Amino acid sequence: MMKQIQGFSKLSKQDKIEWLATHFFQNADLAKQTLMQYWNSNQQLQQLHDEFTENTISNLYIPFGVAPNFLIDGQFYSLPMAIEESSVVAAASNAAKFWQSRGGFKTEIIGTEKVGQIHFTFNGQADFLFSQFNSLKQSLIETANEVSANMIKRGGGLTTIDLIDKTDALENYYQIHACFETLDAMGANYINSCLEAMAKLWENELNAALANSTHKLEVVMSILSNYVPNCLVKAQVSCPVSALAKDQDKAKQYAQKFVQAVQIAQVEPYRAVTHNKGIMNGIDALVLATGNDFRAVEAGVHAYASRTGTYRSLSDARIENDEFIFEMTLPLALGTVGGLTKLHPLVKLALEMLGNPNAQELMRIAAVCGLAQNFAALNSLTTTGIQKGHMKMHLMNILNQFQATEEEKTTIAKMYENKTISHTQVVETLNAMRDAAN
Template sequence: MARTSRPTGFRQESPSGRRDIASEAAGLPPGSLEAFTDEGGLGADRADHMIENVVGVFGVPVGLATNFIINGSEVLVPMATEEPSVVAAASNAARIARATGGFHASCSAPEMQAQIQVVDVPDPEAACLRVLAAREELMVAADEQDTALVSFGGGVRDIVARTVHTRVGTHVVVHLVVDVRDAMGANAVNTMAEALAPRIAELTRGRTLLRILTNKADRRLARAHAVLDSDELGGRQVVRDMVAAAALAEADPYRAATHNKGIMNGITAVALATGNDTRAIEAGAHSHAVTADGRYTALSHFEEDADGNLSVSLELPMAVGIIGGATKTHPSAGAALALMGITSADQLAHVIVSVGLAQNVAALRALATEGIQRGHMTLHRRSVASAPSDHADAT
């Protein structure tokens, strides 16, 4: 059976039935998604090896977003979220996008950066030049810290030195630009920065202080775009109203904050389901939403094309990995990657940015038509109705 993101009868099934259908739709053996159950998922014993002072685990619902076509491939997308309507909204936007080929995504090189801060430098500008003169030496020394990464085609790509004027003086900040391949990269770049710090101190004649990665991963970008048929969206006026709503987010930071939160509803849910660092991704995204002149704006762009259809695009930093960390230690994360057929960090970034864009489309369509509350509150009431009564002990 060919992979499909439109499995028949999916919504009507029980959770166990949906797992069986999803396994078949993804071409996986029966039982492959048992890591999403209480019995097969993360237990307290395994959690005890992941963080400190473990007392148990905190469950988050995992739903599968359907209908996605990303770069020509059918993808069932796991999303871990507690917020009603998120999975349904992404699935609906993906259904509309199917008619015009789905989502098209790309990535830049998986380059992360570490910063080495140097204080008490007597001649900051000259110190930067001394660091740059030793560029090749520093790159070789950094690569020696992670020969495995180098063997897979990664490693240091550049050394950057800059001065930063702060309220307590001018600091020299040295950046290590590192291709981290299929890892998120924090451990690799931090180790390199620690190792280079003594030599950087000698070159700058100052004192090194911070030695850590930056989550402003603006050299590791993921991009997605799609064209959605105006008739499927509700007509040309709906398209124009969605463009107008997006234009407000571009111009007004009060609207942009909520607009971008909607994007992150999708992005964070997939990142969490795959064991990636949601806080790092969110930090990178919101820093990317700040323009060169310091204005906070929308991450996505909505336009009406020459045929009256909606053209949408999204670009943001995407520091995700499929090796190391929770992606390997959390059983549900491994199942999520297998379900999507992910074999590289780039593929995962393509999925995540496409889901973020789909979520954004769904939100703006709802806002431009019936309003966001109708569908959201229907699902919210269902979840409230199923919750145990707060007053059960009082009766």
């Protein structure tokens, strides 16, 4: 059976589903029913979702949860979180509750600069290239400014451009490295427009100057970078070691073990990857709920975690003068205008829930969400172990997988209230209950 098709994008949504169901699913009718039952009954809203991407056939719903009681820089927030993983929202909420009575979370914006690059090749002398760049630099800036008129009015725009010789890494490879302030926009489209306009001028002017030469300049591509090491936010919690637990010996032991756990993630990449993944559980959930690009954030954050040449923990913990300090600095290029922020109804509600923050405020909130998630994970790992809490939250997923009734769910949840949960044991318990009932 042929599984190729021409002109798929031109088919109606119904015809796309019909073709897929016929060629890829054993039960075509069930496949069609499943896809269509996730359509939104509001046709106008469904059309909006359809137009977010290409070849839309259905909607994949992700739970939209809330973690309340976050005290951030003296103000309380309830954080919207879109995530399917059990225990993430609960863990964030528990961390918020723990730190609420210990001064809450403090944040600091270190920088907001974004980056874009024009990548090109040149087979002539570097001195000539740099001389031409110095001559054309003002024209390049003015070209970017023409694209930036609205951004400049609001206080943003191109901040610096530099020519960088990368021929030691790749033959004939150079780049124009540009930095931008994009204010409340994430800025991808704006930056790319500026770069392409500058690249056109650069390529035309240089090749005109090289008209009687065998040398040539060729622009390969112009694109923003999702690595933004100068767009940084810091989040921190701190309290006296004695405030971590009622028993002073236990408080001291807890703090020391917590610090050791973070130190391990700073020197052991295998641990650091999972450690940072836990941070991103919180950040991704909030970034997704607020209509931002979590893939871009992930890429930039993990690159930053490798900036020393070794992948390591994003967070740091220490004890100074009997003060427990837990903090994190990371790059977050976020926006509160553009993209889905004004299109997706739930995104608009998520931002309103946060008080309609500007981009810097959203950076602060997202960083706190990540630090809270990291604290909750390390708290479990260094005390009860991660599985007790995680599997408790996962219990309903197991029961739903085996289509447990409400009565079965209630009974089994009570049975495992004070027990460590395993998938095998839950299934065996459910089967035993059903056997006894029969």
